[in-house]
Amino acid sequence: MSRWNRLRFAGHIAGAGTAGGTRLVLGCWTRTPHGPFADVMVQHPDGRRTLLAPDPWVAEFVASTYTFDEVLQVPVEVRRGGTGAGSQWSVSAGPLRWDLTVGRRSALGWALRAIPGPLGRTLTLARVSDVVARLVMPGVRTLGTAGNERTEWYAARDLHGLAASRASWDGVDLGALTDVDPPADFGFSSTPRRPSLTALTSTVRVAADQAGAFLGKGPRGQRPAG
16 A cells, blocks of 8 residues: 555645735636635835635645745635636635736746646656756746645646736735745745746645545635636
């Protein structure tokens, strides 16, 4: 029997910085072992890292894979008008309100779309793309070691910039859209420095004795709309 189980999460990650120094990372997942859900990682200007998770399953899995100073279990809702240029997204997650507009597909996005899906999800290609990512997008990794002896790799399928973004925390505006600088520090990888929306599949290799707690158990997360 294998010592490992592979858990796959397919969807989108949006990353943005704000003029006030807050960095935001949204995971909007349509296919997962837990069903559709969304979560948000927030790094405040003082460096404090907060996870906004919709239920105990998401809170436990994400917090045991990445690093946070606090975890808030709150309703997380995402309304999407599509995934192409000009699409409007609206995120509501406890104290956070975040509206963003998807920009144009980047040159790298066009290249990613040419990679066959089954090939793109392999660990072998992740090893190769990790070398490329380090060179062209400093701070971005596609393969690394996560918490609790887990290994995670990303298979990106598309990449768009963000044309606009505005967010508030407890009703206080966080400032205009900026680069994700300094990089967000939740785990082995940051989002691209330029604000972006990435379509991808994230594979997390989990020890078999840990995976049972996350397979086929618990309530469903908040379903992203749209």
